[in-house]
Amino acid sequence: METYNLTVKPWCSCLLIGLLAMNAFLSFFAIAEIQYHEFVVQTTPVKRLCRTHNTITVNGQFPGPSLEVRNGDSLVIRVVNRVQYNVTLHWHGIRQLRNPWADGPSYVTQCPIQPGGTYTYRFTIINQEGTLWWHAHSEWLRATVYGALNIRPKLGSPYPFSLPKREYTLLLGEWFDRNPMDVLKLALFTGAAPNVSDAYTINGQPGDLYRCSSQETVIFPIDSGETVLFRIVNSALNQELYFSIANHQMTVVGVDAAYTKPFTTRVIMIGPGQTTNVLITGDQPPARYYIAARAYQTAMNAAFDNTTTTAILEYKSAPCSSKNGQSSRPILPQLPAYNNTAPSTAFTAGLKSPAQVNVPTAIDENLFFTVGLGLNNCTRPNSNRCQGPNGTRFTASINNVSFVLPRTNSLMQAYYQGVPGIFTTDFPPVPPIRFDYTGNVSRGLWQPVPGTKLYKLKYGSRVQIVFQDTNIVTTEDHPIHLHGYQFYVIGSGFGNFNPSTDTARFNFIDPPQRNTIGTPPGGWVAIRFVADNPGIWLLHCHIDSHLRWGLAMSFLVENGVGESQSVIPPPADLPQC
Numbered sequence: 001m002e003t004y005n006l007t008v009k010p011w012c013s014c015l016l017i018g019l020l021a022m023n024a025f026l027s028f029f030a031i032a033e034i035q036y037h038e039f040v041v042q043t044t045p046v047k048r049l050c051r052t053h054n055t056i057t058v059n060g061q062f063p064g065p066s067l068e069v070r071n072g073d074s075l076v077i078r079v080v081n082r083v084q085y086n087v088t089l090h091w092h093g094i095r096q097l098r099n100p101w102a103d104g105p106s107y108v109t110q111c112p113i114q115p116g117g118t119y120t121y122r123f124t125i126i127n128q129e130g131t132l133w134w135h136a137h138s139e140w141l142r143a144t145v146y147g148a149l150n151i152r153p154k155l156g157s158p159y160p161f162s163l164p165k166r167e168y169t170l171l172l173g174e175w176f177d178r179n180p181m182d183v184l185k186l187a188l189f190t191g192a193a194p195n196v197s198d199a200y201t202i203n204g205q206p207g208d209l210y211r212c213s214s215q216e217t218v219i220f221p222i223d224s225g226e227t228v229l230f231r232i233v234n235s236a237l238n239q240e241l242y243f244s245i246a247n248h249q250m251t252v253v254g255v256d257a258a259y260t261k262p263f264t265t266r267v268i269m270i271g272p273g274q275t276t277n278v279l280i281t282g283d284q285p286p287a288r289y290y291i292a293a294r295a296y297q298t299a300m301n302a303a304f305d306n307t308t309t310t311a312i313l314e315y316k317s318a319p320c321s322s323k324n325g326q327s328s329r330p331i332l333p334q335l336p337a338y339n340n341t342a343p344s345t346a347f348t349a350g351l352k353s354p355a356q357v358n359v360p361t362a363i364d365e366n367l368f369f370t371v372g373l374g375l376n377n378c379t380r381p382n383s384n385r386c387q388g389p390n391g392t393r394f395t396a397s398i399n400n401v402s403f404v405l406p407r408t409n410s411l412m413q414a415y416y417q418g419v420p421g422i423f424t425t426d427f428p429p430v431p432p433i434r435f436d437y438t439g440n441v442s443r444g445l446w447q448p449v450p451g452t453k454l455y456k457l458k459y460g461s462r463v464q465i466v467f468q469d470t471n472i473v474t475t476e477d478h479p480i481h482l483h484g485y486q487f488y489v490i491g492s493g494f495g496n497f498n499p500s501t502d503t504a505r506f507n508f509i510d511p512p513q514r515n516t517i518g519t520p521p522g523g524w525v526a527i528r529f530v531a532d533n534p535g536i537w538l539l540h541c542h543i544d545s546h547l548r549w550g551l552a553m554s555f556l557v558e559n560g561v562g563e564s565q566s567v568i569p570p571p572a573d574l575p576q577c
C-alpha cells in the first residue's frame, strides 16, 4: 500500500516482538510493534496568507508528524518542550485502558510539560482500528500542534471493505493570521467571543481561494477507475465543517476509530475532534476536481470564518492543459448553506455500525446533562473586561456547572495520591433546575456556577447520558468528546428530550460507535457505554472556546477488583506542577 503524507519519523527504530504472550490484551498470534518517536515542540517559521509567523510545531512540521500504526502496536513518544508555553499532548480517541497517565489533558490527567521539560507517553492500541489523531491539550496550542494517528488492522487481518490501492490523510485545520495564543489571551481579557480564524486549511494549506496560497494547494492524485481511502480529520479549533468533492460520491466506511455500514453521500459534516473515512472512486472524466470545506455554523448572531478551503483531486491521466492552463480551473463542489442543518442531520442519521453491536440494554446510571453557553454579569458592565453581549462575559457549562481546572495539581495525580481539596465528586447527574431547555430561557437562569466537580462511576457500570442543548445565549451544535471511551450513539432529536417517547426510538441494534458526537442545535443526543476503564476522564465540548469557558466535566471511574481492573501506577517522569 502506498501512503501519502507519510512523514519522516525522527529517531524511530522499530522492533518486532513475536508471539507477545506477556501482554494479555494482545491476541496470541499477533505480531506487534513498538514504535519510538521523539516529538520536539518548537517554534518554526511558517508562511501562510502572505505572512510568516513563528508557529508552534512538532519537529518543525505543520501539520505534525503522522503516526502510522497497527492495532496492537505500542507507542513510546518522548515529548520535549522547547517553547515558552506549558504543553501536553492528547492521543484523541485512544482508549488508554487503565492508563490515564498517557491521556494528556492539562491539569486533568497530568500537570503540563513546562518549558524545557520532557515527558514520555507510553501506550498500546487495544482493539481499535481506523483514523484517530493527536493534538496539544493545553490552552489553544492545538491550533497548530496536531497530526494524524492512523491505525491499520493487525498484519493479516482484513479491512471490512476491499483494500484500496492508495490512501490519503486529510487534516482540516483553522489558521489564524496571528499567534492563536494571543487570540485566546485577548478573549479571556475582554470576556467577548474570540476573533475568528482567517482561513481553513487542508493538510496545513488554505488552497486556491486565499491570498498567496495557490502555489501550495494540496494535490491528491488518483488513477481513473481506482478507489482511494481518504482519512478525514477535523482538527479545526472552533468550527464544524461541511466537506465535499466536486462530482464525486463518497462512500463512508468509518468514523472515529470504528467501521460503519457503508453508505454514499455527496457531503459530510465533520465536527472538531471527529474523523470520517471515505472511499472515492475515480469514475469521472480525467480532470481536476476541487475538494472543499467550509463552515457549518449553528450559533445565531455569532461571527464566524466564512471562507472556503480547497485541495485538488487530480486524475493522473488528466490532459496537461487542464493541469497547467489558467483556463481550466477545477470545478467547485456545491456545499450546503452555512446555516443549513438538514444535510448534517441526514449525514449523521446515515451512520450505523456494520453489524449488530453489544449495547448495554439495562443501565445503572441515567444521566441527563444540559450543555450550552452562558453569560456572567459584571459589576462594571462598561469595563473593557466585559465586552460580551450587553456588558457581560461569556461562560459555558454542563448542568449549570462551569468547569474550572485546578492549577496546583492534576485531578488524576490528586486522586491517586489522595491529595484533598483539588476537586469534589458532587457533579449533578441531572440539571439542578428543570426548565424549557430549548425554549425562551428566562434571563435569570443564564449564569452558571464555577466548580471543579467530578461524577463518580463504579467500575463496570452501564451508563446512559442524554446531552441536551440549551437556548441560553443561543442553541448550537456542541461536539461532545469523551476521553478514555468509545460510546454508542443510540438516538438524537430536536427540541427537549422526552424520555417517555424518545427512549422507545433508541437504536439498540446497530448504533455507530464514536468518541465525539454533536448535539443537534436546539436538540439532544443520547449515548451509552460501559465504564470499564478506571481513571479520571474529561468530557467536553471540542470547540476550544467553549471548553475554555467551562463546557466540560470529568468522570472519576473507580477501580474494580484486582490489578486488571485498576489504574496502573504513574510513570516516574510524570510532570509535577
Ligand SMILES: *[C@@H]1O[C@H](CO)[C@@H](O)[C@H](O)[C@H]1NC(C)=O
Pocket: 178, 182, 183, 186, 195
Ligand atoms: C481581533 O480582531 C480585532 C478586530 O478585527 C483586531 O483589532 C485585533 O487586533 C484582533 N486581535 C487578536 C489578538 O486577534
Ligand SMILES: *[C@@H]1O[C@H](CO)[C@@H](O)[C@H](O)[C@H]1NC(C)=O
Pocket: 306
Ligand atoms: C463573509 O463575511 C463577510 C463579512 O462578514 C462578508 O462581507 C462576505 O460577503 C461573506 N462571504 C460569503 C462568501 O458569505
Ligand SMILES: *[C@@H]1O[C@H](CO)[C@@H](O)[C@H](O)[C@H]1NC(C)=O
Pocket: 337, 339, 340
Ligand atoms: C439561513 O440564512 C439565510 C440568509 O442568511 C436566511 O435567509 C435563512 O432564513 C437562514 N436559515 C435558517 C434556518 O436560519
Ligand SMILES: *[C@@H]1O[C@H](CO)[C@@H](O)[C@H](O)[C@H]1NC(C)=O
Pocket: 389, 390, 473
Ligand atoms: C442585549 O440587550 C438587548 C436590548 O435590551 C436585547 O434585545 C438583547 O436580547 C440582549 N442580548 C443578550 C444576549 O442578552
Ligand SMILES: *[C@@H]1O[C@H](CO)[C@@H](O)[C@H](O)[C@H]1NC(C)=O
Pocket: 440, 441, 442, 443
Ligand atoms: C422571552 O421571555 C421574555 C420574558 O421572560 C420576554 O420579554 C421575551 O419577549 C420573550 N421572547 C420571545 C422571543 O418569546
Ligand SMILES: *[C@@H]1O[C@H](CO)[C@@H](O)[C@H](O)[C@H]1NC(C)=O
Pocket: 377, 443, 444, 445, 447
Ligand atoms: C444578570 O443580569 C440580567 C439583566 O441584565 C438579569 O436578568 C439576571 O437576573 C442577572 N443574573 C444574575 C445571576 O445576577
Ligand SMILES: *[C@@H]1O[C@H](CO)[C@@H](O)[C@H](O)[C@H]1NC(C)=O
Pocket: 400, 432, 433, 444, 445, 446, 447, 448, 449
Ligand atoms: C445556575 O445557578 C445559578 C446560581 O445558583 C442560578 O442563578 C441559575 O439560575 C442557575 N441556572 C440554571 C440553568 O440552573
Ligand SMILES: *[C@@H]1O[C@H](CO)[C@@H](O)[C@H](O)[C@H]1NC(C)=O
Pocket: 085, 086, 111, 112, 114, 407, 408, 576, 577
Ligand atoms: C505552567 O505550569 C506550571 C505548573 O502548573 C504553572 O505553575 C505555571 O504557571 C504555568 N505557566 C503558564 C504560563 O501557564
Ligand SMILES: [Cu+2]
Pocket: 477, 478, 479, 541, 542, 543, 546, 547, 551
Ligand atoms: Cu460547544
